[in-house]
Amino acid sequence: MAQKIVNDFSVRIATANGTGSQSANSTFFKALFRMGVCASAKNLFPSNIKGLPTWFQIRASRHGYSALKKHSEINILVNKDTYKKDHEDAAPHSIVIYDSAIMPEQDFNRRDLTYYPIPLTKIATESFDNARIRVLLKNIVYLGVVVELFKLDQEITEGVIRDTFSHKPKVVESNLKALHIGIDYVKNNVPKRDSYYYEKENTGRNNKKVVMEGNAATGLGFVYGGVTVMGWYPITPSSSLAESVIKYCEQYRVDSQGQNRFAIIQGEDEMASLGIVVGAGWAGARAMTCTSGPGISLMSEIAGLAYYAEIPVVIANVQRVGPSTGLPTRTQQSDIGMVANLSHGDTKHIMLFPANPKECFEFANESFDIAEQLQTPVFLMSDLDLGMNQWVCDEFDYPDKPYNRGKVVTEHDLKEMETFRRYFAGDEDQGIPSRTLPGTNHPLASYFTRGSGHDEDARYTEDAHVYWRNMKRLLKKFESSTQWLPKPVVEGQKGARIGFVAVGTSHDAVVESRDQLSQSGIKTKYLRLRSYPFHSDLHEFIDSCDQVIVVDQNRDAQLKELIQLSVANSEPKLLSLAYSDGLPLNAELLTQKTKELLNRE
Amino acid sequence: MSDVQAVKPVAPRTDVNKIGLTKNDYKGVPSTMCPGCGHDSISQGIISTFYELGIPPYQVVKLSGIGCSSKTPAYFLHPSHGFNAVHGRMPSVATGANVANRNLIVFGVSGDGDSASIGIGQMIHAIRRNTNMVYVVENNGTYGLTKGQFSATSDTGVPDHWGVKNDQTAIDLPMLAIISGCSFVGRAFSGDRKQMVPLLKAALAHEGCAFIDIMSPCVTFNDHPGSTKSYEYVKEHDEKLHDIDFIEEKSEIKIDYDEGSIRKVTLHDGSIITLKKLDTVDYDPSNKVNALKTLEEAYQKMEIVTGLIYFNESRKDLVSHLKLPKKPLIEFGEKDLRPSQQALGELMKSLK
Known part of the structure; x- marks a missing residue:
């Protein structure tokens, strides 16, 4: 057998939406996190409640990389409707675990793959009477397979299950039962025929870290920042942000008499939602709304009013794929151009670009200070990848700076x-x-x-x-x-004359790609913008480079265009790396495209 | 001159209200409406209302959308903050102001274009939410500021300024308000201040969204023969439900009418409206079905019902529904709003 590969591979799980797979996947991810492994998770899900295919990638990296990985070394095929394609798409020489109770063995005929047929549906059916529970727990059964086959720590996994359902002892019991069914099946029937293993790491890398979704962090930041009025309208992928504001307000802002130090109103549409926020901001409240591209389009007229009448409001935009309805459950950074000048006439707006949940928390908290000091709308530009995926990030620092309410004459x-x-x-x-x-x-x-x-x-x-x-x-x-805006973050190799500029969730892929490029002898440095209008550091950074690659998760190079408009004479140096297919960026793609741009194939 | 004044005994002023302000103190900048516009009469009615009730103008916010009607908040209550928002969006802005500072007296002015067309959704939803506000529609059946196009309240078959007939059906705003769950629905006529002012006073005393449709003829584009929104037409077809009087809270209740012909409606703050029976009709504004029937029957006869059409004191207003404290939200500081360091620490622990 080949040499052991430890904590440095990806698992892609193909399931159907609404079957409870999210719970198994999250447990898997959290267990890795608690094992001290560098882990990241990407949920690629459909615009649907039940039935359509969904994929979940859990990556472990010895090098600290968190971006989506182009190919997964291990594929777990649970969805009957997509297994043929999933099988076809499996990376060369990868491992395929499939539900042999519902997928015929003769379909799994690639010579380069290692197969583990596990009759998941059959085992679940034999073990659980209730049809619904059977479907849900089938997912935990495959987690048991992972525990036994790849040595995901059993004790830690059980601990995650206990914590997740701490208020429902019966659910804990049935989940643990399902986990053990998976473990036992592998023990008794499946010999290990691959080299992939998880092991606990004791570097302490996750000691000061937490697992959180960007939307939850943004919502928490708004609550710490003193939001008292939120108007909102449900839209993917920002609804969970509104729901987190609601959750944390209910947790922290109900007084001893049961009265609410917050007013949350679900508007009839996004225009009304921003209208409510404008009325509240004008009256002196810290007010915010959250939405995604289609909502931003609708808010445009009122955003112009707030700009011209100088009313502090905060608008979180969790970007998704456009144009129009686009791909509602896929990620993109395609509202940068629109938001920079949202509304008719000469209009300019402040944007903040968080790249991880900690920045979501910090920027959301600070956004009210910025809005009130400047008496203008502030847009917090998140995206679906950041908002709806679970991220491992640094613990949040307590914001102890007093609120700055701006120039209010009493x-x-x-x-x-x-x-x-x-x-x-x-x-x-x-x-x-x-x-x-x-x-x-x-x-x-x-x-x-x-x-x-x-x-x-x-x-x-x-x-x-x-x-x-x-x-x-x-x-x-x-x-x-x-x-008053967050400064850019610059990192990079000494003497590098090639620079990367990116915002938000492009970060992880840029970091990994820079290492790949470095291995090919291409030295780079990197400036991550965190706000617009752009800080003068950007001018200096461009000055110090011969070529600057601007990474855009959209087709039209919106960030690059904005830089070109903002930084005089930068145009000849700027190279556009604009790409978005709705999935989070991966480093392989970035590296390949960078080499093409630099003619270094 | 000043010496002469100084020795004169100070006579008690008779033109000041209970908080010592004159009617002048409730005026706005000079109107730019066309001379004779119904909207100016409404502005005068609003000035009288606030002056007579002795409401401190700084407590009032006046909000509007876009259109002739929406320009008028500049023409009354100069010492109040005003907000001329975008077309059809006044109700949402008013809602935000209401929840941010519940002590504000929120007075919204809109028109038939602003509320029956572009802002019809916002109108309905402000009503649904029961935002604590007075919602006045200055209804003239035409888009005055863009020079006379039909509005959604223009009646079917009625000609515009150039004689072109409207082939669309009209939206009856009070009917729509009642169907949407409004807790206070009235209609008035700009030419009848005796009725308009008590209705406005009652609307201010009401907790929740008080909706008043005020017929307000457009002298330039919709006052011609054949119009059902002209001065002459409204005067002739005004079907009053009752004579209204408003009796303020704490003031001694003296009812001059014969008790048997009076209906008393008590408002949230304890003030009372008296509705005097007219002819043989004893109109009961608490009966929703009857209110809708009355509106529909009048519409079929092309008559205009005015008065307090519907009233339901049992609906909770928005701030109660949201369980807001008595202290306005804007008065809370970071000590009250920012969760503790310990809370953050515990939350971080739970995310491990």
Whole structure:
């Protein structure tokens, strides 16, 4: 037998949606995490509740890589409808475990593959009477197979099951039974014929880490950041973000009298949802909504109102594949161009680009400070990969910075003032005016908010000079915003003259690809943008490179275009690596495309 | 001059309300509506309402969408914060303001284009949610600001300014409001301030969404013969359900009418509206089926029912439904809002 391969391979599990496979897959992933292994998980699921095929990849890496892996060394085929294709697609010389009770053995005839026929359905049927439970626990049976065959730690796996269903002892019992059925079947019937093993690692790599979905982290960040009003409308993949805000508000914000220090309203559509948030932001609440591309399209008019009337709001956009309805359950970074200038007229918006759940938490928490200081919409640009997958990430630090509520003029302040001018900003104000909140008890407090042309005193005007002066002030404010926005993160090899620029979830594939390129003698450095408008670090980074590869998870090189528009004379250096098929990026693809771009095949 | 004034005894002013403000203090900037516009009469009615009730203007927020009607909040209550939002979206913005600061008195002004067409969804859902607001539609059956196109409340077969007949059916907003679950539905006529003002006062006292459709003739585009929204037509076809009077909370209740002909409706804050029976009709605004029947029968006769059409005090308003504390959400700071370090620590532990 070949040399043991330990903690450095991927498993791809093909199941049908709505059959409970998610629970088995999560247990598998969590067990690896607790074993101290560098593990990552990608759920590739359909826009469907029950029945359509879904794939789950669990990767273990000795090198600390977390991106989607192009090929999996082990394939677990549980879905009858897709097994032929899954079998066909299995990587050369990989391992195939299949449900031999429902998939005929003669179909598994590739000479390069190693087969483990396991009659999962039959074993589950024999062991459980209830038809529904049978279907659900079939998944745990294959987890038992993994435990025995690849030595996923049994004790730890059982511990994960106990913790997951800690409030349902009966469920724990039946899950453990199913796990043991899988383990015993392999022990008694299946000799090991491959080299793949999981082993506990004691490097302590996961000691300060947690497993969390990006949407849950974003929701938690909003709650820590002081959200009190959320308007939202259900849409994949952002619904779970709204649900996490609801969950954490119910957990942390109900007072001793049972009253809620939050108002959450499910709007009739995305326009209403943002309308609610604009009304609340105007009245002085920290207010947010969350949505995805189609919702952003609908919100566009009100986003323009919030920009022009200078109302602080936060909008989380969990991007999915467009155009139009697109592929609702696949990932993409294709709203960057739209959001940068969302709405008609000269409109510019602040964007934040988190790349992991910890940044989701931090940016969501800080987004209200940014919105209120600048009195403008802030877009938190996540995506489906980040939002809906489980990630291993660093523990979150407690945000102890006081809330910065921006320039709010109170009744007390007004007593000392001769006039209050809503849209006036002096030279030292960097374009940022002051606001009063409705309800302020002072004759000077009131002003008239409008999306139509207005002067410094918020009066309607069509005056040419006043209009232009206001537009220039808004631009000044926008450009000054970088000082409050998360700075880019730069890493890289000394002397490298080739640079990568990326945002968000492209990160993992870029990190891995850079190592692959380095092995081919291509030295690179890397700047990960975390906000727009872009920080001056980007200008310096581009200056220091001969060529800059901008990674875009979309067709039209939206990030590259935005950089080109923002950084003067950068165009000749910029190379576009724009690709998106709806799946998270993988390093092999990035490396290959980079070599093509650099003519280094 | 000032010396002369100083020695004069200060006579008690008779033109101030209970909080010491004059009617002037409730005015806005000069109107830019066409002279004679019904909307200006409504603005005057609104000024009288707030002045007479002695409501501090700083507590009020006035919100609107887009259109002639939506321009009018600039023409009343200058000391109040105003928000001229985008077309058809006033109700959602008003809802956000209401939940953020429940102490605000939310006064929404919309038009038939703003509410019966582009914003019909928002209108229905603000009603459904029972946002605590007064929702006034200044209904003239035409798109005035874009020069006279038909609106969704224009009646079938009625000609526009140029004589082209409308072949679409009309939406009856009070009927739609009742069907959507509105807890307070009224209709008034801009030319009848005696009826409009008590109805507005009652709407302000109501907790929840109080919807008032106010017939407001457009003198420029919809006041011609053949129009069913002209001054002449509305005056002639106004079917009043009752004479309305509003009696404020805590004020001594004196009812001058013959007791047998009066219906009393008590509002959430304890104030009372009295509805005086007209002719032989004793209209019961708490009967939903009858309210809808009355509207439908009047519509078939092309008459316009005015008064308090429907009232249901039992519906909870949005802030109650959301279990919001008495203290407005905007007044909570980070001590009240940010979960503790310990909570974060425990959560992190649970994610291992």
